[in-house]
Amino acid sequence: MSGELLLNAVIAGILLGGFYAAVTVGISISFGILDIVNIAHPAFVIVGSYVTYYVNAQFGIDPILAGILVLPLFYGLGAGIYQVYYVSFERRGKEALSGLAFFFGILFIAEVLLILAFGVDYRDVRASYIGQSLNFGIFHFPLRMLVPCLASLAMFAFLLIFLTRTFIGRAIMAVAQDQLALRLMAADPVKIKRIAFAISIATAALAGSFLIIIQPVEPSVGREYIGRVFAICVLGGLGSLTGTLIGAILLGIVESITATFYGPSWAPAVAFGLLLLTLALRPAGIMGR
């Protein structure tokens, strides 16, 4: 195991981890805070990738900018889905089995619609920085990884400030703890949860435009992320955003080292191993109480 190879694998892992944080932060909100087990989250990431691909191919807009431009669309989609979820399951107290099946169905519908619309070929985007690399001596920072990582961290920081500094953000953090107290503060828990879920879907879509910069995308890629996002979420500790970031970077590094030294075809198994290990040893996660 050579030192230079290892160091570059760690760098690549940190860059990858930053991106994983962007994919997972939405699940951290929906699963960690709202207690909605949205297993269709990665499907929205892929839908985001395809919308970015479409906008980029049609108008030549930078993929990240394209992702930001379509955010309101996905915010609306998220709000709509939460409304259906609330009326059909949460209000009836049936979220356990039916709610899970509902998101499972959405996962498949999204994937098949993408297959029908775009086929099963890989799609990618064009941007000037894809293919270039920053080099400092023996360290290599491919821009294809660095740009999405920095954009992810920016999105993450923005969300963290929003959740801790604004009234709505604090209400979102509070909705899981005490809904009655929230009502007394003149905030409707259902409305707060709708906003939070809509935000989580919007982050998924933006993470999708980061993903298609990193690698070409086809409709079933999302399934690889199901294990990853939940592994990160559980590893970091449910509901803790800092934990999510630590978990994401940890998984990124472990996966990158595995891919470098044992071959990329083993990488998907790493997340699952980590998930099972966490569940068996410390189900509360790193930052969990």
Next chain:
Amino acid sequence: MKWWTFLITATIVAAAVFAGIRALNNDYYFFAGYTVLQFVVLATAWNILGGYTGYVNFGSAAFFAVGVYTTVFLHKTYPLPVPLQIVAAGIVSGLVGLGMGYLTLRLRGAFFAIATLALAVVLQTIIVNWSYVGGARGAYVLRPATIEIVGNYIHYLFLVMLGLAVIALTTARAIEKSSLGYGFATIRDDELAAEASGVPTLKLKLIATTLSGAFMGMAGAPFPYIQAYVQPNAVFGLEYAVNSIAMPIIGGTASWIGPLVGAILLGTLQQVATVTISSAVNVLIVGLLLVAFVIVAPNGIVGVVQKAWRRKL
């Protein structure tokens, strides 16, 4: 009805089905019928855990694949008669179910569901990297053309799957009527209260995951013989994962009839649709039906019929 009366009745019905299809004298019906029966077993197996205890298993394709690849492995190493391979597949996938359950069922229900989802990805990774069972390229499994007594091997495989369906349905119904079934129901309705009243919830959940996983594996065991060629992408495909959940939920999860009704209806519908439209549209239809049913009719077709019946009386 005692369980053995049910078994005898089901066997008579099954024999009539076999005789009926044999009278049609067309191998296509045996292929189509085999697929539908395979889904009857898968849906019934899913319902033992999902319907009776309320724990959702998204990894049906993974358990099915464990059965498929147990056969591929045995066929290459030490070929056994098909019924024995089904038993072997049942043991292996039952153990996988037990292990998964042991690691995740002590926590909240959602963790189990997530872990089963991820299990499919990992097993696929292992199979793709395991060249002995064919790796990503897949494996050919040659089936004999004929067998004693039954004659045509396809007819034989159909008969085996028919028998498996009868066993699965009898088991599911026996569980429902037994104290085990009541234990499962307490977990589904209020696990905390059940635990507090002295119901051994973890033990019961482990029994359910093991049984359910074992039947899913058994449903997959004859698959390599009927297809003659096995490839990871096909075995881990969307079709099995979505169908084994959609069928019980659309049929109704409360009793053994639901998965049977759901599997026969959806299975037949898909056999017709695959011939006439594409298989992607197929999965789309099943997905849409699943979402529509959980929103509009959470108790499935059986629930709707029961409600209509009661209103009439």
